[in-house]
Amino acid sequence: MKLRQKIVAGNWKMNKDFTEGIELTTSILEKLDDTQVLVILGTPYIHLQATAGLLTSYEQIKLAAQNCHAEEKGAFTGEISVPMLQSVGVEFVILGHSERRKYFSEIDESVAAKVKTVLAHGLKPIVCVGEELAVREAGEHEALVASQVETALFHLSPEQMEQVVIAYEPVWAIGTGKTATPEQAQEMHHVIRSLVKDQYDTNLADGISILYGGSVKPHNAAELFNQPDVDGGLIGGASLKPDDFVSIIQSF
Ligand code: PGA
Helix, strand or coil: CCCCCCEEEEECCCCCCHHHHHHHHHHHHHHCCCCCCEEEEECCHHHHHHHHHHCCCCCCEEEEECCCCCCCCCCCCCCCCHHHHHHCCCCEEEECCHHHHHHCCCCHHHHHHHHHHHHHCCCEEEEEECCCHHHHHCCCHHHHHHHHHHHHHCCCCHHHHCCCEEEECCHHHCCCCCCCCHHHHHHHHHHHHHHHHHHCCHHHHHHCCEEEECCCCHHHHHHHHCCCCCCEEEECHHHHCHHHHHHHHCCC
8 A cells, every 4th residue: 555645637738718627627526526635737827716605515635736946036028927827726736747848848947946946835846857759769868868857856945846746747748649558557557666766765756656647547546546646647738628527536
């Protein structure tokens, strides 16, 4: 029995207008029975405040933003700060997603700065790492993910590190329908946990939740979540379908 928190986090990405978002959350709440799993809804910014209102009586369901700015406030047109997120009830922030790295110039150093700000305000970062297909084919995936984890996270104190959730998302598996095999996921999750152990200690490493992301669906979730170092999932496409999302939560 793993003591780590089991987590299923949905990443809606840039989907659902306001009305559709409320419908999606309402439908998930209707279908979801009592669960030991921590469920996180990563909605676009415009949904956060209203969704927080829908979640007040659900202890096991939390809200995540999909990004934030590293500064607390100021002249950064179009950006959203951590205090703003906190003021509407957000508790988690997804950082360093591969789409942000690819389309918005996110790099490990900027992820590191955002992680610091998120933690300084008592929120928790879900930090995404993962390799492109060419990197895996060159056999360099472990080294690449190690450098992402080190730069984004190893500046943290042990007390800060305990608050972090890591998501391993091989880029070649995101939105492609091509899931990593349970063995591939387990192998990388073990590598990541070992890095944390070497940098901090066994206790801390054993307590950290490491999520797998990349085409998690109802038919493959159980096998992935069954792996000893896989503590849940970060779900894109399937988080937009209430039946699929709830079925993934229930596959623990
Ligand atoms: P996917 O996305 O489940 O649609 O592959 C996962 C993610 O990008 O977090």
